[in-house]
Amino acid sequence: MTETFYEVMRRQGITRRSFIKFCSLTAASLGLAPSFVPRIAHAMESKPRTPVIWLHGLECTCCSESFIRSAHPLAKDVVLSMLSLDYDDTLMAAAGHQAEAIIAEIKQKYKGNYILAVEGNPPLNEDGMFCIHGGRPFVEVLKETAADAKAVIAWGACASWGCVQAAKPNPTRATPIDKVISGKPIIKVPGCPPIAEVMTGVVTYMLTFDKIPELDRQGRPKMFYGQRIHDKCYRRPHFDAGQFVEAWDDEAARKGYCLYKMGCKGPTTYNACSTTRWNGGVSFPIQSGHGCIGCSEDGFWDKGSFYDRVTGINSFGVEANADQVGAAAAGVVGAAVVAHAAVSAIKRGRMDQTNGNK
């Protein structure tokens, strides 16, 4: 029988005390009441580990890089073991036919009972030939592996929205996985990359409660993507006070004022950066002086410059934003009104003349 999480932890040299701490921290990070701590502990002690297949499509591996840096107390040894990460071609020792055999084995042995985690997305142009997995187009492997999965996790902006490879003009037709996989619950964990603790948090929730976390309309877990960066930003008081950084080297930048005018996308980005932060809670982009680029939002590459507040509308074929378009239209209409008024006045003058002559 597969080992339970607890057995794995003990084998890794984790004390019971540390294990209970981990359960409390997990409960807290998932926003659960203290009464859930024993339930998490019980689940981890008794449940066999759910196998996870981690596939890589068109991606840059930043999700994996983020994930293995989860600063959660036991991340390095336990979270990876806890996952029973049976297949991950980037991390696993096996290679070639040996590795591919594992997918087939899990599909057969745990039919309808394993979790498929997808990093990256499948390109669909040229029959998917832009991304080859084990000698076959990735899209085929993805569909096949998803068919018997219990649930699918879309790691990062690539799998969730498409990210940079799907940015205009998207030459390979990179497509988010929810457009390719049907009939399976898909949990989107967007971000480029997603926050490590958010990734482990989602996995822990699913393994502990045997169900997927509550999702919003766009398929993201509400617990981590329910609020904007702006809502919990520690620089928010400067925003409300109207104190903004106007240039990267000005006094306001040194004082840590709001980066709104520098194009910070915090007000339009749903993620947990301003609360969870990065690298074990050390910092996050805004804290280190750069605005949010909105990496967890759909199509963030195509929303104009990262440094514009009012973003560009490239559909008009020229570099313009809403204000420039509007002001240009207002100028044209204004000029037309003046010209029209002038002609009207002349016409009226002439009419008065003819009437006067009568």
Add this chain to the structure above:
Amino acid sequence: MLSAQDMQEAAAHGRTVKAIYVYEAPVRLWHWVNAVAITVLAISGYFIGSPLPSMPGEASEHFIMGYIRFAHFAAGYILLVGFLGRIYWAFVGNHHARQLFKLPLSNRKWWSEVLFELRWYLFLEPDPKKYVGHNPLAQLSMFFMVTLTMVFMICTGFALYGEGAQAGSWSHVLFSSWVIPLFGQSQDVHTWHHLGMWVMVLFVMMHVYAAVREDIMSRQSMVSTMLSGWRLFKDDRP
């Protein structure tokens, strides 16, 4: 008191004036409340997108962005309540009150009058026609630039408001929950909301110009009608 000369002058230009009561009090009140609300919304909205120069000193000493946003949200609520009241009045008011919401698209005569008005504005018609309510061209532009634009601005505006009010708030449930996914992401909603503001600005420019011009050049009163409710006709010709 009119002097003898005034009387003489009045007699020379004298004519009988026919008047019809067109805009009932709630419609006129709505018009002017709306005018104020839209002005506040456009100015405060512009400064939300392009904030004023940075304030010096401590954050606790200022709340300028907070006040600007408050003005925007308060005016937005007034616009919404007014619009709902106006829809109600379209049902219970006189038939002119329905012009903003219903276009007689199958009426051939109406379409020919739209063309006539276009020709009038292109100086191709020497003499304007008389209308009791809006002329057909005005009605058409009001339907698209006021009614539809306002619906659009209310939906996108309260969707953005609901993001700040957070999940569970009425505006989030009614608007944010479907508007944001519909556009793809919040930034797009901001951009479109911004463009909607400019549509309104264009409308106001044309509306004010046309109203003043018609007041002078047409055969009926315009500006004062929205104050008193009475449409006065300057001549007796049909």
